[in-house]
Amino acid sequence: MSNGAELLARAKTHWRDKLVAPMESVVVSEWDATIYFKPTTLAQRNRIFKYVNDGSLESLVETLIIRALDGDGKKLFNNNDKKALMESVDPDVIVRVINAMNEEPETTVEDARKNSEAATKKSS
Numbered sequence: 001m002s003n004g005a006e007l008l009a010r011a012k013t014h015w016r017d018k019l020v021a022p023m024e025s026v027v028v029s030e031w032d033a034t035i036y037f038k039p040t041t042l043a044q045r046n047r048i049f050k051y052v053n054d055g056s057l058e059s060l061v062e063t064l065i066i067r068a069l070d071g072d073g074k075k076l077f078n079n080n081d082k083k084a085l086m087e088s089v090d091p092d093v094i095v096r097v098i099n100a101m102n103e104e105p106e107t108t109v110e111d112a113r114k115n116s117e118a119a120t121k122k123s124s
Helices: 004-020 042-053 058-067 079-087 091-102 109-123
Strands: 024-028 033-037
Touching: 024 091, 042 058, 058 079, 058 091
Parallel strands: none
Antiparallel strands: 024 033
């Protein structure tokens, strides 16, 4: 059995691997753009959930500010854009982009195989 430090090291390696993987993207035809994004950290999720817990739709714009990247991985929006995003942009487009960002990536055949093997080992 491994100790906590070894487990934490493996967990950190796993997260680094996810962050260096190709970015996911959503095409936003209304804006003639493709928005790229990466997974969120717990710290980023905490920023978003502060709005969610208040029942505020501002969480959608906060998600866009935190996650929306260009093709080079640079942020597209910042907090100075929040008012314009809240008041001057089609909310349906923002919702569609956020929904795409929050979708689970498709499970690959390799992922399914690993999950199946792990489940078989547990039931043995």
